[in-house]
Amino acid sequence: MSDTRRADALLADMPQGGRGRLKVFLGAAPGVGKTYAMLQAAQAQLRQGVDLxxxxxxxxxxxxTEAMLAGLPQQPLRRFDxxxxxxxEMDLDGILAQPPKLVLVDELAHTNAPGSRHAKRWQDVEELxxxxxxxxxxxxxxxxEALNDQVHDITGVQVRETLPDWVLQEADEILLIDLPPRELLERLREGKVYVPEQARAAIDAFFSQTNLxxxxxxxxxxxxxxxxADLNRRYRQRGLEAPAVRGRLLVGIDGDHQAERLVRHASRVAERRHLPWSVVYVDTGGARSEEVRSRLQGAQQLAERLGGEVVTLRGESVAKGLVQHAAERRASLLLVGRSRQRLRRRLLGRGLAERLLRLGEGLEVSVLDTEVDRRPPSPRATHHTRLLDYGLAVVAAITASLVAWAVAHTLELPNISLVFLAAVLLVAVRSSLGPALLCAGLSFIAYDFLFIPPTFSLTIARQEDVLTLLFFLLMAGLTGNLASRQRRQLDALRDTQxxxxxxxxxxxxxxxxxxxxAVLNVAVQQFETWRDVEVCLLSRGRDGVWKVEAGAQRLLADQERAAAEWSWQHDQPAGxxxxxLPGGRWWWLPLSGEEGPLVLLGVSPxxxxxLPVGRRRLIAALGQPLAQAxxxxxxxxxLEAARLHGETEQLRSALLASVSHDLRTPLTAMRGSIDSLLSLGEAIPMDDRxxxxxxxxxxxxxxxxxxxNLLDMTRLGHGGLKLARDWVAPVDIVASALQRLRPVLAPLQVETGVPEQLPLLYVHAALIEQALVNVLENAARFSPSGGRLRVAVEADEAELRFSVADQGPGIPPDERERIFDMFYTAARGDRGGQGTGLGLAICQGMVGAHGGRVTVGEGLDHRGATLTLHLPLHPQPQLEEE
Known part of the structure; x- marks a missing residue:
């Protein structure tokens, strides 16, 4: 055995980080002393100073028992009306508010009172x-749960309060509290288990020598x-090879009364053989009553509670579907229930077990005999539906007889049979195989009675007519069966599609x-097509306040909010x-990422x-791409925030570096002028003053x-750039920028080229306007008095461009890529001379925050420079018609 596997075994035996340890006192029946033993162990822990x-x-x-409980700290119980x-009931929230090291919880399988957070006490224990x-x-x-049927067979009592076997399997320690049956019966008679009246009833009903x-x-x-299991783990810790788990157990179920019994038996077999197991249902497309669907759903939910996997297949044949799935999953054992033996199956040997044995070569097939507990089959509603189908078969046969009688004088005898075959096909397509066979039989009798000589008699005079009738019956049965199978396959394909x-x-x-x-809106649109449910999407802020982000805007009751809270915290469905918390109207499903829930999907029928298991499984399947999106x-x-943060930090650094020099220059000049005026005063000539x-x-x-520029930088960088985008017309941005710079642009000849039809921009309007103002001011400062300055706007399918062209000294080609660098100043050009060197850098930051860019080109009449702001276009909004 490898050191890695041995280390894994040692780690598996260690307590999981942050999770408590569970010790179970297991008994065969009430009264054996489980609670007493638990309290005795708790007293020993208390003497050792354990906080319990x-x-x-x-x-x-x-x-x-009461004497043993004395002296132990107790949590006050929570009261319900x-x-x-x-x-x-146990006050779970009170315990979690100040959690001790150890908690005593009696009767693990107890069902909590309605209104409790969990339906079962073992779920409270899991949360602890x-x-x-x-x-x-x-x-x-x-x-x-897995022993429920076996206990019923032994005692004749159906135990209602059960718990999944995996709860016991995950216990860190199990202590068997044993008491011989004779001593337990003696305790019952002495009234040490129940009061005398209850004790006599218990002995008669449950506590017999054989049962105990x-x-x-x-x-x-x-x-x-x-x-x-513990022994096997110990061997693995010593480096010895543990028994290998090979194969898988598949259990095929149907919607009959024995489905849950079969699931429990499969759980016990899988546990004994250490096999993973799956519950498989093959949907052949046949009609199912509401009771059958309910039993099937109950069996599937039971399998999930017992730790099994639930699989639904669609196919034409149950046996082929099971064998094929067993091959795909490399299953070694297939367990099915014994099907009801109809006459044709007894004669032809075509029961499910026989077909599995014939098809499943190399596969172990086990058949559980469930005939001993038959119950009445279908409800009246199902009988009513089937009677309608059989009524359709009778009507179709009568109608075909009338049509055939009407055309009998114009068609030959062999062609008349086609009328009856058409009726059989119609019934098979509209109903199922049984009504189709009934229609075939009635058509066979009508064909013989009305058209085979001698007519109006079931007697067949000619031998060749016997063969004709037999062939007709055979063809009617085959075509009916084929049409029925095709209909089932079509229904299955429709569901899959x-x-x-x-x-x-x-x-x-x-x-x-x-x-x-946008993702949340898509989710709501997807579920709005389901008219039988309401959907909402919840999120919880950092302050713990729930917000309905999309879907039905409804106030949640306290129980609904508690279920949503539990689902969010534990990343599991609830409600x-x-x-x-099953008492509410909403089923909550967390849509989670790697770090936990992103949003909570609520569905209310x-x-x-x-919701049926199939519908919940479909919603969960749809929830996966939603969570990924x-x-x-x-x-x-x-990523966008990180990119903006990076640009913001660059601009902030540029600003701080410029303050030490560029802001000092105008202050020094102003201080010198003021000092001259103060010191010389009237001695300075008026013109010099x-x-x-x-x-x-x-x-x-x-x-x-x-x-x-400092204020613009603060807007860009203080706390990270946050774009308040909205739809705005480009012409409004241009008009506002020109209005702000009217005094600066007064000495120039300003030309504008703005088309009437332009797409809207989805931008932060104030930032883009300020960027355009920076470019216009830069061009005006270096343009000669009376020179031309042109502002133009143009657009294509991908972007919209603001262009500002001047007749200034221009920018050399080798410097055009550098003018947006921090503090780059040239001897001439738009960035030359005076300035902090931040105007175009800030402009680049404002445009870049929107995913755009700034480029430089030739100016007007091959003079000056042209600065162009490139901004991406988004899909245009749908404008409402007036």
Missing amino acids: RAGVVETHGRAE YRGMALT LDAGVDVYTTVNVQHL TALRELAMQTAAARVD SETTALLDLSRKLTAATDRQ LGTDT RDEAP LARAQLAEE RELLEGTRDEAERLDRYIQ
Whole structure:
């Protein structure tokens, strides 16, 4: 055995980080001393200084048990008012508010009162374990789900409170509390288990010598199976080869009354053989009543609780579907129930088991005999539907007889049979095989009675007519069977196509969704086609407040909000149809990424009935691409934020570096002029004084422009750039920028070239306007007085361009790629001379934040320069008609 596998075994034996340990006191029946043993162990832990608390302990009035409970810290029970009755349950929230090291939870299989967070107490225990709290608990062997049928066969009592076997399998320690049946019966008679009246009833109904012996054996087998598993793990820790798990167990079920019994038997077989197992249902497209669907759904849910995989196949033949799936999954064992032996199957040997044995070469096939517990088959509604189908067969046969009688004088005898064959085909396509065979039989009799000589008699005079009738009956049966099979296949293909179409349609819509809100809108549109449900999408902010992002805007009741909260925290479905807070109207499914839920999908059936397993599976399948799309949108937003943050940091660094020099220059000049005026005063000639004041004013205006760049930089970078995008017309941006710079542009000849029909921009209008203002101001500062300045706007399918051309000194070609660098200043050009060197850098940052760019080209009349702002175009919005 490799060191890696040995290390894995050692790690598996260690307690999981952050999860508590579970110790189970297992007994064969009530009264064997499980609770007493648990309290005894808790007293020993208390003496060792362990912080523990009794969450819920059922003493049933037993004096010795109550005495053992004395001295243990107890958590007050939570009280419920249900239909006028006062009920008490363990206060899970109270324990989690100040969690101790160890909690005592009696009766693990107990069903909680309506209104509790979880339907079962074992789910409360799971939440305690997840919170890192150790748990001592008790359970009787008859409460294990996989043993439910076996306990019923032994005792004749159907145990209603059960728990999945995997809860016991994941326990860190199981302690078998055993008491011989004679001693337990003696305790019952002495009133140490129940009060005398209840004790006599219990002995008569459940606590017989035979029943207790059988239950004791089941408890020992369960404990022995756990010991065997622990032993195998110990061997692996020592470096020895553990028994290999090979193959898989497949159990084929149908919607009959024995489906759940078969699932429980499969769970026990899989546990004994250490095999993974799957429950497989092959849908052949046949009609199913509501009761059959309900039984099938119950069996599938039971399989999920017991740890099995649920698979639904669609095909023409059950046997072929099971064998093919077994080959695909490399299964070694196939378990089925014994089918009801119809006459034709007995004669031809074509039962499901016989076909599996014939097709499943190399596959172990086990058949569970379920004939001993037959129950009445179909409800009246199903009988009513079948009667209508058989009525259709009778009407079709009569109609075919009338049509054939009408054309008998014009058609030859062999051609008349085609009329009856058409009727058989019609019935087979509209109903199923049984009505089709009935129609074939009636048509056979009518054909003989009305058209085969001697007519109006079932007597056949000629031998060749006997062969004709037999061939007619054979052809009618074959065509009816073929048409019925084709109809079932067509129904199965329709179901598969509808699911595939839903997934493809959703994927196609999601490819066009670029942000989170678009993905949520696509999800709502997808589910709006389902008229029988309401859908909403919830998200929870950092402050814990729930927000309906899309779908039905409804106020959630406290129970609905609690189910949503639990589903979000545990990343598991909750609510209607689940075992966690099932009393509400909504079923909550978290759509999760790698770091947890991204949004909560809520589905509420309008009839307030739980969603079928097939519908929930389809919603879960649709939820996967939705979750991926949400994760993709979130990643895109994070990348965009990172890119903007990088550009912001560059601009901020440029600004801080420029403050030490470029802002100092105008301040120095202003200070020199003011000092001259103060020191010399009236001695300065009036013209010189005016010149000093005008210079001070110019330097103040220059400083004002630098401060404006500082404010623009703050808008870009303080706390990261956040674009408040909206749809805006390009002509409005141009008009506003020219209006702001009217005094600056007054000495120039400003020309505009703005077409009337231009697409809208989806931008932060103020930032783009400021970028255009920076370019216009830059061009005006270096244009000669009276020179031309042209502002033009043009667009194509991909982008829209703002162009500003001047007649200034221009920018040399070798410097055009450098003018947007921080603090680059040339001896001439738009960036030459004075300035911080930030105007075009800020402009580049504003445009780049929108995914655009700035380019430089030749100016007007081969003079000056042209700066062009390139902005991407988005799909235009749909404008409402007035």
